[in-house]
Amino acid sequence: MGVMARALFMVTRALEADADNSQAMALEARIREAQSADPTLSGEGETSARMAEAEELYAKKKYKQAIDLFLDVARMDARQNRALFRAANCYVFLNRLESAAHYYRKSLAVHAEDVHVLNNLGSVYFRLKKYDEARESWNEAVRLQPGFQPARVNLERLDRFTSQMETPV
Numbered sequence: 001m002g003v004m005a006r007a008l009f010m011v012t013r014a015l016e017a018d019a020d021n022s023q024a025m026a027l028e029a030r031i032r033e034a035q036s037a038d039p040t041l042s043g044e045g046e047t048s049a050r051m052a053e054a055e056e057l058y059a060k061k062k063y064k065q066a067i068d069l070f071l072d073v074a075r076m077d078a079r080q081n082r083a084l085f086r087a088a089n090c091y092v093f094l095n096r097l098e099s100a101a102h103y104y105r106k107s108l109a110v111h112a113e114d115v116h117v118l119n120n121l122g123s124v125y126f127r128l129k130k131y132d133e134a135r136e137s138w139n140e141a142v143r144l145q146p147g148f149q150p151a152r153v154n155l156e157r158l159d160r161f162t163s164q165m166e167t168p169v
Helices: 003-017 022-037 044-059 063-076 080-094 095-112 117-127 129-145 149-166
Strands: none
Touching: 003 022, 003 063, 044 063, 044 080, 044 129, 063 129, 080 095, 080 117, 095 117, 117 129, 129 149
């Protein structure tokens, strides 16, 4: 990890621990300014290499190792929606659903209109028996992209499932 990427990583960790840390916020702003002024400081090459390595591990179904790299990429570049999405997918495959939901939500914080993230988050909520949250995620995906079939299908399945739950025996 490059010096600037490492500095940004450390500042991000400090802000995760204390979101109101004014010194960390000021330092983060200065690092980002420097990276904007000189793109070679951003570590984009390193980010791309780590993302490629993480994708390779993901393809090989080595989810535990892939998570670490995806999260490194996300720390190096806060705009890395795909890295957060992939980390969440890894957690799903490892059946760590609360962690998956956490990283899907973080991914949505970066890109709120990603229908694939919303659909996957809805599926995790469904598996967690959080049916209202599942419906909300899938409805938002359909609102954003009315022709998005996976969310429509999931909503239909949820309707059938919940109507069976309400039917007295």
